[in-house]
Amino acid sequence: MEVRPAATVMLVRPAAAGIEVFMLRRSRESAFAPDAYVFPGGTLETQDLDERTAVVGLDAARCGAGLVIAALRELFEECGVLFACRPDRTSIIEWDARDPDRERLRSGKVSFARLLDERGWLADARPLHLFSHWITPASESRRYDVHFFVAAMPSGQKPVADAAETHDGIWIAPADALTRAANGELFVLYPTRKHLERLSAFDRVEALLKFARAKPIITILPTGTQEDGFVLPPELEDAW
Numbered sequence: 001m002e003v004r005p006a007a008t009v010m011l012v013r014p015a016a017a018g019i020e021v022f023m024l025r026r027s028r029e030s031a032f033a034p035d036a037y038v039f040p041g042g043t044l045e046t047q048d049l050d051e052r053t054a055v056v057g058l059d060a061a062r063c064g065a066g067l068v069i070a071a072l073r074e075l076f077e078e079c080g081v082l083f084a085c086r087p088d089r090t091s092i093i094e095w096d097a098r099d100p101d102r103e104r105l106r107s108g109k110v111s112f113a114r115l116l117d118e119r120g121w122l123a124d125a126r127p128l129h130l131f132s133h134w135i136t137p138a139s140e141s142r143r144y145d146v147h148f149f150v151a152a153m154p155s156g157q158k159p160v161a162d163a164a165e166t167h168d169g170i171w172i173a174p175a176d177a178l179t180r181a182a183n184g185e186l187f188v189l190y191p192t193r194k195h196l197e198r199l200s201a202f203d204r205v206e207a208l209l210k211f212a213r214a215k216p217i218i219t220i221l222p223t224g225t226q227e228d229g230f231v232l233p234p235e236l237e238d239a240w
Contacts (some may be wrong), residue, residue, distance in 0.1 A: 003135065003143040007071035008041030010131065010195065011081065013153040013171065018203035020173050021196070022159050024078060024166035032142050037177070037186045039195070040081075040159075040166070042074040043144070053113040056085055057126035062217060063133075067147050068125045073112040075151075077105055078166050079159035083151070084116060085124040092121060093156035106162060127151040129212035131198075132240055134191050134220045137230070148195060150212050152205050174200035190222065190230040 011022040021039070028034045047053075048070040061068045076082050080097025104110045116123060128149045136143040153159070161169040172180075174196040180186045181193060188196070202208040218240045222230035232240075 005044040006144045006146045007067045008039045008148050009075045010039045010150045011153050020171040025168040040078040044070045047111040050113045055123040062130040083124045084121040095157045097160040131212050139225045
């Protein structure tokens, strides 16, 4: 069974009670996890392997360039947040998620590499910090090999759902998301819930990013099924 590489980004920002993370509701027409609240992300595409895509900050990414580019591209497509910089490495802070180039990319009219080249910009991986690596169990009909990243939300941008693949974007405290999921108000997948649990332990964005930069990346392959419930091996519960 094919296991599709994928990348997901947990966007976080400071909040009065600690931190908040940005989540989107997947379309109810989606073939995988319809109506689930997720972090922005998606599968690796051929364009993500285009060597013409210039990327800054890959030296600290701790995974392949294609996955980093996929994370940056999906973040832009699904919620309009763009991590890019000028040739002098000055970050692009101001950006409007309603820019028509976002729809050009989402609809396949232009590649990520071409879009950046048209503006004379470089993809900027410096804000991304690899957090974890999860693989869907063999018992599932759709399998993904997912790298989760965490990144601080840039102050000059505002995430907006693309209204096609994703809807109802919300900023929410991880603990509140877990409570609403337990009450049946939000549908979240098992890996999403486990990441919300990890995020809920932090009350400052800076502390979370520092933790992510230093933590080991242990590949996680839960046991069980969606119907019966996934389970982490006990020795990995607090280690990943």
